[in-house]
Amino acid sequence: MSQKNILFIMYDQLRFDYLSCAGHMTLTTPNFDRVAQRGVRFTNAYVQSPVCGASRMSTYTGRYVASHGAGWNKFPIRVGEVTLGDHLRQNGMSCWLLGKTHMQADEEGMARLGIPKDSIIGVRQSECGFDPWVRDDGLHGNGWDGDYGENDGPYNRYLKEKGYDTANPWATYANGSVENGRLASGWFIENADKPANIREEDSETPWLTREAIRFIDQATGPWCAHVSFIKPHWPYIVPAPYHDMYGPDDIQPLIRHEAERENANPVYESFFTNKIAETFRDDEARNKAIIAYMGLIKQCDDQLGALLDHLEATGRDRDTVIVLTSDHGDYLGDHWLGEKDLFHEVSVKVPLIIADPDPACDATRGTASDALVEQIDLAPTFVEMAGGTPPMHILEGRSLVPLLAGERPANWRQYVISEYDYAVTPMAGRLGMASRDARLFMVYDGRYKMMHSAGGHRPMLFDLESDPDEYHDRGDDPAFRPALDRLYGYLHEWGLRMSQRVTMSEADIDRKKGEPQREGVLVGVNREDDLGEDFTRHYTGPARQIHFEREEDRRVLGGLSSTDESE
């Protein structure tokens, strides 16, 4: 079909397996499932880093973390890095942001290049290439500092207009509850079972959903809207009626085994011995967190339903591609860990559902694809959906358009890569890592998953065929050496990939072939007649000679005056 819009919806910290279409045992998500019914659900989709900022910067640039360098939350993405927005606008599609990006502007670089922050170029540089409809990253701190530490993000402004009368209602209402007349902050997991002190319709997910509807109703296509929800990301607290919608019996079994802590890899150990992991080993805390997490997801699903209904009511469902994904998962106590950071499936694999109304995709509706997919594949996919040709000298992912049409390219990728830069975390300190060595690399080939530590610690290796739960680290098992060597071969090949020749397209390369000679530059040509008359004539002809005053010069070339010409 000729013209499409792209509704690019991202949830934050949504695990791949917390959807009913992905097999969750008790949580029903009819609206996620509804989109899956209309499109393709990718069951092997991986993020390029299991931490918000780095993962998103890769998704928004279509490049690996090592290629753009923004390896952790709020590491600025270098000025001039080309983004999804740049590519889409080049192809006549606008690209808007609603919600969270975790983007930090390279203000030093912008100043060096004289780019005003308030210019259109400056704003796009500051918002990772998006035109901001409304940006709010959530996570507005405690806000209960003395006279209520002021916070005036768009969402707090909305709450204040609605009468939530503190300096930071995000913290004191949307992410807090009340107990005995005192604030019970959602920042503390012990309060996760309490209802947020806010009307449900004023909480973050419904607010952003209404913003999305407001955007869609006024947008003139073709447009790409990145609707980026902060939830189900912590603080783990949700308003009624979602706060007690689930109970301990609805919680899936822990993915955890004592074998994981025996002779544990030192890097893994530094993570499961941190404060967060300890908290998630407290069953009561863990249960409260998961029950709230499930409530938050259920609220996301209900709001997704409202959004889908609106698209259908307005006919936008017929020309709008819907993309549902996340920036990483959440350990929730599995593998003795909390949060994300490492590369177990529950952390590095994400939900990815794409429903394209294009008739070319009719054959794949309601199907699942187990192709190895990376989040950087979205940028080239969107460029192709916008009618463009993905600039593969800049983008490192692959377009998913063929997969959506039911094709499975013969040369599809053999492995996925994910990275984690933990230089600023306490684990780097405990492992005595230099900041440039505190980097981890994951290679997964569809069966074996390897974690390489730049700092020199031994690798981790899992065989997901015989050990789907990733309990048994085979990193130092000789029997698995061939698999480990193969994955290292992939990693080393990837390390030497061409990632920075971003100013030269394939067409530019072709144009440059033979350019020196076209410019009259001859290299290693001996005789005038070696190249033929029609070429040589450009290099010879009647000579002009200057007048040489000095004897030694005359000796050499004679003494014609500069006006004479000898034939």
Next chain:
Amino acid sequence: MSQKNILFIMYDQLRFDYLSCAGHMTLTTPNFDRVAQRGVRFTNAYVQSPVCGASRMSTYTGRYVASHGAGWNKFPIRVGEVTLGDHLRQNGMSCWLLGKTHMQADEEGMARLGIPKDSIIGVRQSECGFDPWVRDDGLHGNGWDGDYGENDGPYNRYLKEKGYDTANPWATYANGSVENGRLASGWFIENADKPANIREEDSETPWLTREAIRFIDQATGPWCAHVSFIKPHWPYIVPAPYHDMYGPDDIQPLIRHEAERENANPVYESFFTNKIAETFRDDEARNKAIIAYMGLIKQCDDQLGALLDHLEATGRDRDTVIVLTSDHGDYLGDHWLGEKDLFHEVSVKVPLIIADPDPACDATRGTASDALVEQIDLAPTFVEMAGGTPPMHILEGRSLVPLLAGERPANWRQYVISEYDYAVTPMAGRLGMASRDARLFMVYDGRYKMMHSAGGHRPMLFDLESDPDEYHDRGDDPAFRPALDRLYGYLHEWGLRMSQRVTMSEADIDRKKGEPQREGVLVGVNREDDLGEDFTRHYTGPARQIHFEREEDRRVLGGLSSTDESE
């Protein structure tokens, strides 16, 4: 000493072994030797790519080719890439260009960021960070096209003012001779034995030397001047009296062996079967080229003498560091090759002499250092000489200042890297290489030198201890497998280096540690009392409650009005 200037002199295509201080048998270069007597001569200095453009972009950014991406001549360096000039100006030192850079501006990137080409920022972006005093890259084509194809570079303008009356006197006078009243172009090696049709003092090297003197006499320090000569780069032609100063008997023996062509590595073979290599297997052509090449170097040495004399006469020698180097070598028929491109010593190793008047360097005057040095070491060296601290999150080289003071850091590098992107050359086509695979990597550890081909061809390996002339490729000799494996280990480690985290210095990394908690973000904290009262008080306090209209909300949090406060 407090304040220095840096006279950063680069010759183009000057072989490391064509100086008398480096042991040339017949060519005497008393002025190069004079600088060597005052400083340190580095005998293991390698360029990051054996081709002008890529080598220079690495030298001017202090970063490997794979890091900046400008892999061949006139591949634009991406807008915003931080340069030597940026670093020096930050430390109060100006940075000027006189002569050649081979820089190509990223005009597309500049337009995308709204940088006007004629602004100071735009000019520096276009000149790889230098402030241009005079830029001329030489190589102005044939100029004999119909009505003398116009060329108005600074050097041609100079010649025209001097009465050299053609549209492109660079081609018709400075790089041409006269035979039977017709132009004998220097572009053809058969004319290399003829004197250029120009007064010696008007040829390129004396002209740029006078520009350098003119610059120095008006400059107020501290300054860095990149005086970048196009010679002894081809066209191989030189004015009298240098054209017949040497004869066939002055030519050093060929470094060439039949064994090199037996079972030759396919990549190497594709280079020694090209047109240029064939020309340099013609003894007459080769002799003419080398005799002219030696004359050009001799002229460079005489002009260097004039420059040194001027520095001494004006006292500038006492506060000016002198750096002499080149951007790559020249095969001149050795190893069955012409030109540069590959990684034999005569191509990838360059002269590097640094004379620093600082008393701290007195102990090393007149000495040689065999430390493994890369051309990207110059940028951090110059930053330190300017009184700054090299930003090692951007610069990939190492300061040579300790070596100049006679120290040999214990952790000095174990290997050097060089790269070559031959995507636009005919060899890529003949080898059937995809443009992104047409890349070569050299690893040299001081004894073994390996060439890896990204395209999958077998590696080349030389043992320079038992085979200093690099005649015997051990790439597929099992006896050398351990050495090959070790070099591959270095290459793979290098491939995974952190090269793009350029917006975060070590200080920035340290500042970020614990930042989320400072911003009130708590991760995985269970109970309010887990962190102590003075911390928790920011998260709790008297609650405000809003009025809930709906029954189900009231059921949950009661119905206080938004004005009430409960204690």
